[in-house]
Amino acid sequence: MVRVRFAPSPTGYLHIGGSRTSLFNWLYARAKQGKFILRIEDTDKARSKKEFLDEILESLRWLGMEWDELYFQSQRFALYKEYAQKLLDKGLAYREGEAIIFKVVPQKIKINDLIHGEIEFDATTIKDQVLIKSDGTPTYNFACVVDDALMQITHVIRGDDHISNTPKQVMLYQVLGFPLPQFAHIPLILGKAGGRLSKRTGAVAISEYRKAGYLAEALVNFLMLLGWSPGNNQEIITLKEAINRFDITQVNKTAAIFDLEKLNWLNNYYIKHTEPQRLRELVIPLLVDAGLVDKANLDKEYVLKILKLFQPRLNNLKDFCAWADFFFKKEIEIEPAAKEKFLAVDKSAEFKLFLEKLAALEDFNPLSIEEAFRNLVRELNIESRSLIHPLRVALTGKTVGPGLFEVIYYLGLERTKQRLSKWIK
RNA sequence: GACCCCAUCGUCUAGCCUGGUCUAGGACAAGAGCUUUUCAAGCUCUCGACGCGGGUUCAAAUCCCGCUGGGGUCGCCA
Numbered sequence: 001m002v003r004v005r006f007a008p009s010p011t012g013y014l015h016i017g018g019s020r021t022s023l024f025n026w027l028y029a030r031a032k033q034g035k036f037i038l039r040i041e042d043t044d045k046a047r048s049k050k051e052f053l054d055e056i057l058e059s060l061r062w063l064g065m066e067w068d069e070l071y072f073q074s075q076r077f078a079l080y081k082e083y084a085q086k087l088l089d090k091g092l093a094y095r096e097g098e099a100i101i102f103k104v105v106p107q108k109i110k111i112n113d114l115i116h117g118e119i120e121f122d123a124t125t126i127k128d129q130v131l132i133k134s135d136g137t138p139t140y141n142f143a144c145v146v147d148d149a150l151m152q153i154t155h156v157i158r159g160d161d162h163i164s165n166t167p168k169q170v171m172l173y174q175v176l177g178f179p180l181p182q183f184a185h186i187p188l189i190l191g192k193a194g195g196r197l198s199k200r201t202g203a204v205a206i207s208e209y210r211k212a213g214y215l216a217e218a219l220v221n222f223l224m225l226l227g228w229s230p231g232n233n234q235e236i237i238t239l240k241e242a243i244n245r246f247d248i249t250q251v252n253k254t255a256a257i258f259d260l261e262k263l264n265w266l267n268n269y270y271i272k273h274t275e276p277q278r279l280r281e282l283v284i285p286l287l288v289d290a291g292l293v294d295k296a297n298l299d300k301e302y303v304l305k306i307l308k309l310f311q312p313r314l315n316n317l318k319d320f321c322a323w324a325d326f327f328f329k330k331e332i333e334i335e336p337a338a339k340e341k342f343l344a345v346d347k348s349a350e351f352k353l354f355l356e357k358l359a360a361l362e363d364f365n366p367l368s369i370e371e372a373f374r375n376l377v378r379e380l381n382i383e384s385r386s387l388i389h390p391l392r393v394a395l396t397g398k399t400v401g402p403g404l405f406e407v408i409y410y411l412g413l414e415r416t417k418q419r420l421s422k423w424i425k
Numbered sequence: 426g427a428c429c430c431c432a433u434c435g436u437c438u439a440g441c442c443u444g445g446u447c448u449a450g451g452a453c454a455a456g457a458g459c460u461u462u463u464c465a466a467g468c469u470c471u472c473g474a475c476g477c478g479g480g481u482u483c484a485a486a487u488c489c490c491g492c493u494g495g496g497g498u499c500g501c502c503a
Contacts, residue, residue, distance in 0.1 A: 009503045041503060099501060116430070125428055125499085133501035140503045164429060164498040187431080187496095194495070222437095225452090229438055233451040252431095252438085255496060259436050262453045272466085312466045323465080370462095388462050400464045 002034025004155050005148070006060075006067075009041040010053040013205035016258055017159065017189045017197050018056075019063060020223045024186055025157045026065040027224075027239075027246040037151060038067035041144075042074045043137050059206040063216050064239050071151065073143050080138035083146050083176060084131045092175050093131060100132040102142075102172065109167040114155070114184035114249050121167035129168055145169045149178035157184045157248060160255070161196075184248050187227050187255045197258055213286060213317020215274065218267040226256045236269065264315040271314050280304050283317050290321040292328040302327075306410060309402040323401065327410060332397040332419070342393045348424045350380065350387055351394070355420055364413055370405040395419050 006022040008014060014022075029036035038060070042048040060067070084100045087093035093102045106124045113119055131142040138146075144165075148156060163185050173180050191197045209219055220239050224230075230237050230245045237245070271279065280303055287293045287303070306327045310320055326332045334343070357372040358364070377384050392404050395411060408416050 007503090011503070044502060047502075096501095101501090119429070121429075127499085130501045135501080137501085139501065144503090159497095160430065161497055165503095167429095185430085190496075192436090196497080225437060227437090229451095231439070233439070235437095235452050254431060254438095256438090257436060259453070262437060265453055268466085310465095313464075315465075319465080384462070392463070398463095402463095404462060 002029060002032040002154050003037060003152050004029045004034065004157055005037040005039050005151065005153050006065075007039040007041050007144070007147075007158075008056050009044070010049060010056060011044060011047040012052055013207065014056040014059040015197070015205055016223070019059065019206055019219070020189060020226055021157070021159055021186065022060060022065055023063070023220065023223050024228075024246075024248065024251065027242055028155065028157060028248050029068075030243045031246050034154070035068040036065070037069045037071070037153070039071045039147060039151070040073065041140070042072055043077075043140070043143055045074070045137070048074075055205065055207050059210070062210060063206065063220055069151075071147070073138075073147065076143075076147070077137065079150070080143050080146055081132060081136070084138070084142070087131070087175060090175075098132075098134040098136065099130055102129040102131050102175075104128050104168075104171065107171075109170050111166050111170060111183055113163075114182055115251050115253060116163075116185060119163065119166075123167065123171065126168060129172075141165055141168050142172065145172040145176065145178070148181060149173065149176065153181050155182045155184060155248070157186060160185045160188045184251070186251055187253060189226060190255050190257045192257060192259075194257070211318075213282065213314075213320070214263070214267050215270045215282075218263065218270040221270075222263045222266050225262075226258075227252045227254075236266075268313075268315050271317070272312050276304055276308050276311060279311065279317070280307055283307060283320055286317055286321050287328065290325075292321060292325055302410075309406060309410065323398075326396040326398070334393060334397040335399070338393045338397065338399045342390045342399070343423060345390075346425065347387070347390050347394075350376075350382075351391075351420045351424050353380070354387070354391070355417055355424075358408070358413060358416065364409065366403075366405040366409045369408050373405065390423075391420075394423050 004025040006018075006025045008018055008022075026036050028034075040053060040056075042053070084093065087102065088095070088100060093100050095101070104123055104126050109121045109123055111119050111121075129141060130139050132138055147153075166183060166185075170180065189197050206219070210216075217238065221237055224237060224242055225235065228246070228251050230242065280300065284293070284298070284300075284303065288295050293303070306324055307320065310324055313323075314320055354373065354376055357376055358369065361368050361372060373387075374384075377387060388404055389399070392401060392407070393399060395404075395407060395416065401407060411419075
């Protein structure tokens with residue numbers, strides 16, 4: 001039975017790189033009907049934080065990666081000491097103060113990686129390894145081996161950056177008498193500048209993407225496409241579908257650069273294809289946060305209608321707050337450049353006539369509004385665009401947005417009057 | 426610096442293992458046009474890559490070697 005694990009350290013948030021590693025582990029486990037184990041590597045007491053742990057667990061759940069078993073290394077210190085003592089007893093390790101150190105024996109170490117094939121190392125270039133630190137806690141390489149062995153992990157799927165740890169760990173497996181797991185080192189995700197993904201190069205906590213209104217499906221889809229392809233030129237793929245198609249040996253060897261543009265495109269795709277009702281529930285907290293709506297008396301129907309207007313254009317849900325603010329605000333702010341471009345010339349006469357036509361409408365709807373507008377420009381013998389743009393800016397404060405007649409319809413006659421009056425001298 | 430990994434459009438990739446069907450396919454981005462109601466949506470089109478040099482072979486993006494370039498690791502961090 002296949003058993004894989006994702007082993008994050010709660011010394012930081014879960015970000016793009018970690019989620020991708022987790023995803024490939026999870027996918028492999030589900031594809032092979034094995035177990036996906038989550039192991040929290042919290043041996044560094046000073047740097048491990050509960051808030052990071054909570055964020056990691058929450059993000060994994062949000063992305064859809066449920067785990068089958070959960071362990072904490074901080075609860076297993078006795079175990080590591082026990083195995084270190086065994087090596088001490090056999091004379092394969094020695095003490096240096098309180099610390100226990102593994103004596104590295106010169107040798108060639110070959111590993112057979114599922115993605116990279118055979119890799120050979122010369123142990124003469126490897127220093128003796130600390131197993132147990134002076135404070136009694138285990139080092140990463142030691143705890144990792146003991147746990148992977150005791151948890152009967154069959155496949156160690158982790159980042160490329162661990163390749164150089166692998167020979168050190170293999171020696172430990174050997175002296176401890178543990179069977180070797182299969183290794184699969186997946187390529188790293190690099191930042192835009194080329195270096196390792198970090199805060200400076202665009203690493204952002206998964207929870208941040210969530211807060212910015214990215215959908216879990218989009219993020220997961222994006223992550224899967226980094227280093228793996230389902231083939232057939234397919235770009236859109238769900239987690240469920242990927243289970244049947246995923247093959248760890250087909251994962252690339254090449255590092256991939258994180259590209260926000262593609263994530264945005266995928267998110268836009270998923271937003272377009274998501275039920276507006278579900279989107280509304282996600283967007284309401286954002287609107288509340290932005291101070292655009294009042295949680296206490298909220299017109300959910302109205303939010304839904306406005307949301308539908310913007311749905312095809314959104315890269316993320318947070319954009320909605322910025323783009324649709326004029327539907328929720330009493331006083332709108334006009335972008336200076338927009339004002340300069342479209343409201344510098346006086347439109348009093350046109351605005352006034354248009355308002356009169358609107359007020360005279362029997363039925364106030366996008367179609368009748370448009371008809372009124374078309375009649376007006378015909379009567380005045382002017383171009384539609386010469387009036388449409390000034391109207392949009394006066395009503396929304398922006399130069400881009402949904403169709404003008406829908407904007408007027410959803411703004412309502414009262415607010416339309418209010419906003420246009422300001423420009424009538 | 427030592428050791429290790431990697432190398433197809435700007436980016437993500439298909440093709441490579443099992444050489445010929447590759448004048449190298451798709452997607453994102455970019456550019457152009459249409460949509461005369463904007464674009465941040467939609468449609469159409471365009472631009473754009475096998476890092477370099479040697480081999481092997483009738484034939485190389487595909488196999489081998491070297492170089493160059495990029496990345497990773499070298500912690501009593503994980």
